Amino acid sequence: MTPRPENLARLVGDDERDTAVQRLREAYAKGHLTHEEMDERLDQVLSARTHGDLATPLAALPDEDxxxxxxxxxxxxxxxxxxxxxxxxxxxxxxxxxxxxxxxxxxxxxxxxxxxxxxxxxxxxxxxxxxxxxxxxxxxxxxxxxxxxxxxxxxxxxxxxxxxxxxxxxxxxxxxxxxx
Structure with a gap:
């Protein structure tokens, strides 16, 4: 789900960061990401401050189950x-x-x-x-x-x-x- 433009500047909370990490893990486990892509995107998620920062590492992932x-x-x-x-x-x-x-x-x-x-x-x-x-x-x-x-x-x-x-x-x- 893509965040609306007005929400991109909103700060990321712990729950949202945990959900993003879980999505990356699921994508990696299903073979949608290589090990290198997983590491790179995980670093981006963990350092993200706003929803806009989270959009890049989650881009092109399959929708949540x-x-x-x-x-x-x-x-x-x-x-x-x-x-x-x-x-x-x-x-x-x-x-x-x-x-x-x-x-x-x-x-x-x-x-x-x-x-x-x-x-x-x-x-x-x-x-x-x-x-x-x-x-x-x-x-x-x-x-x-x-x-x-x-x-x-x-x-x-x-x-x-x-x-x-x-x-x-x-x-x-x-x-x-x-x-x-």
């Missing part, structure tokens, strides 16, 4: 994911009436940032994140009950960032970090 967005939905009943499952870059969870339980503690997380979009009518949602994850819930709108989350300091650097957005109707969202 559309399969990195998944939707899980149920009108009634439970939505449950646990154990070793692969977490997509963007996960949309839609439940009208029922419970949602996402356990990311043993999940395979390939992306530095994972966006989880919740659309829950009634019912509760519980998300267990890895011990070293950083969680953001600023984009979540709650109806009747507030979300329960106590941030913790990561025990080691480099954990994934989990951004939770969307809307909770009448239920409550509970987020906790895995113990190990």
């Amino acid at each position: 559309a399969g990195t967005t998944s939707t899980i939905g149920a009108a009634t009943g439970r939505i449950k994911r646990r154990g070793p499952w692969r977490v997509p870059r963007v996960l949309k969870v839609e439940s009208a009436f029922g419970r949602v339980h996402l356990d990311l503690s043993k999940a395979i997380i390939d992306h530095p940032v994972v966006d989880i979009e919740l659309q829950v009518g009634t019912g509760r949602a519980k998300i267990t994140v890895p011990r070293d994850a950083i969680v953001e819930i600023e984009g979540l709108h709650t109806g009747l009950k507030d979300a329960r989350y106590t941030p913790r300091r990561p025990t080691r650097p480099g954990g994934p960032k989990i951004r939770i957005t969307g809307a909770m109707g009448l239920g409550r969202l509970k987020i906790r970090h895995a113990r190990r």
Whole structure:
């Protein structure tokens, strides 16, 4: 996706830099870049200050894999994911009436940032994140009950960032970090 001209002067954040590095790694792994091209472009991404600076090293790369967005939905009943499952870059969870339980503690997380979009009518949602994850819930709108989350300091650097957005109707969202 090409940034709009007015966004080219905007400063690059850590999330955007991490996403650019991930795109380069994927392109290299799929054979779209030589080792030398990968090194050169990686240096450009790591020294980029603006979105315009990021445009050059990402130019001519294949578009991001559309399969990195998944939707899980149920009108009634439970939505449950646990154990070793692969977490997509963007996960949309839609439940009208029922419970949602996402356990990311043993999940395979390939992306530095994972966006989880919740659309829950009634019912509760519980998300267990890895011990070293950083969680953001600023984009979540709650109806009747507030979300329960106590941030913790990561025990080691480099954990994934989990951004939770969307809307909770009448239920409550509970987020906790895995113990190990």
